[in-house]
Amino acid sequence: MKGVPTPEHLARVQSTLPANGTAPLKIAMVAPPYFDVPPPAYGGIEAVLADLSNALVDLGHQVTMIGAGRDGTRARFWQVWDRAVPERLGEPGPEIIYATLTRRVVENLAAAGEVDVVHDHTFAGPLNAPAYDAMGLPTVATVHGPVDSELRGYYQTLDRDLSLVGISRRQRSLAPELNWIGVVHNGLCPADWPFQREKKDYALFLGRFSPDKGAHTAVHAAHAAGLPLILAGKCAEPAEQKYYAEQVEPLLGPNDQMIGIADAALKRELLANARCLLFPIQWEEPFGMVMIEAMICGTPVVALRRGAVPEVVEHGVSGLLCDDPAELPAALRAVSELDPAECREQVVRRFSDERMAVGYVQAYRAALAERRRPRLAGRAGRAMARAGRLTSAGER
Known part of the structure; x- marks a missing residue:
């Protein structure tokens, strides 16, 4: 599964994506690099990721877990690093390097027709969203932390390149202008x-x-x-x-x-x-x-x-x-x-894992449908629209 998607492949993907209905989805699940999935002890995000991935597989979807460390779920596993790096939590270097490596994995999956949507749970990973968009893939990011901080500006900058899922209605209400596509409460098995x-x-x-x-x-x-x-x-x-x-x-x-x-x-x-x-x-x-x-x-x-x-x-x-x-x-x-x-x-x-998985499937399909809608040409056009100088049905 090597290589970069060709224009012909991207056209084919965009014409067949299962945006609606009940067709199984192919999901690239990007885990943070700091703890195994599931974690042996500390690691709330990783625990949620394990239950979500297993539940999605049980519902008939194809999940490729992109992560570091061991293979611990029923999803397919693509190992980026041979071990998790908890000792480097909080450093900028691992985030940037890991985001670059995971983008190459997604490119390989896209070239092989093995991904419909990218679900990213990392901090730097959403910066890859414009690249994934060019491949015909929407990026969904779960906001695991508070948005009443500098993260709010970060997600504002990414704008409509990124579809956000909140983990509570309260969290979403603190930054209503962001490109939220849904709220899915965390769950467990x-x-x-x-x-x-x-x-x-x-x-x-x-x-x-x-x-x-x-x-x-x-x-x-x-x-x-x-x-x-x-x-x-x-x-x-x-x-x-x-x-x-x-x-x-x-x-x-x-x-x-x-x-x-x-x-x-x-x-x-x-x-x-x-x-x-x-x-x-x-x-x-x-x-x-x-x-x-x-x-x-x-x-x-x-x-x-x-x-x-x-x-x-x-x-x-x-x-x-x-x-x-x-x-x-x-x-x-x-x-x-x-x-x-x-x-x-x-x-x-x-708050069951199955209920959480169903919620995310709805978010994935909404992101796929959103991507198919007409968009303004380029970031400049979107900026003009936000300033009130240009309108389009593609803007909410």
């Missing part, structure tokens, strides 16, 4: 997670050690409720270690326990046994994967009403939502009255 009705008497904080995640608030709330707290999560980078040492560790009491990163097995054990997941988020959380991981185990969530939390947790059913940290201790005492079976049912019904 329910069969991969245990259910446990009987709980032990501790609250669990599970997340990165960052002020945004609110571990310090979790400690205060658990102590006020007289409840032991177990803390688990990523605490490897200097900023995370500084935050933990200065704002969390001094607060810990003799009944609290700091575990650090929990692997897949330990995470499931901790979630299944906890009285509740304590999620005192301090920022515009775009989704909060750990919440549905808790709920699928039958464990309710006690959280602050921030970001997408109200979209994920149904107050009084799968958790208790608080408007102020001072309300958290009372919620911690009351949360054991919620039904674990209802918590799990919420995830099975609303």
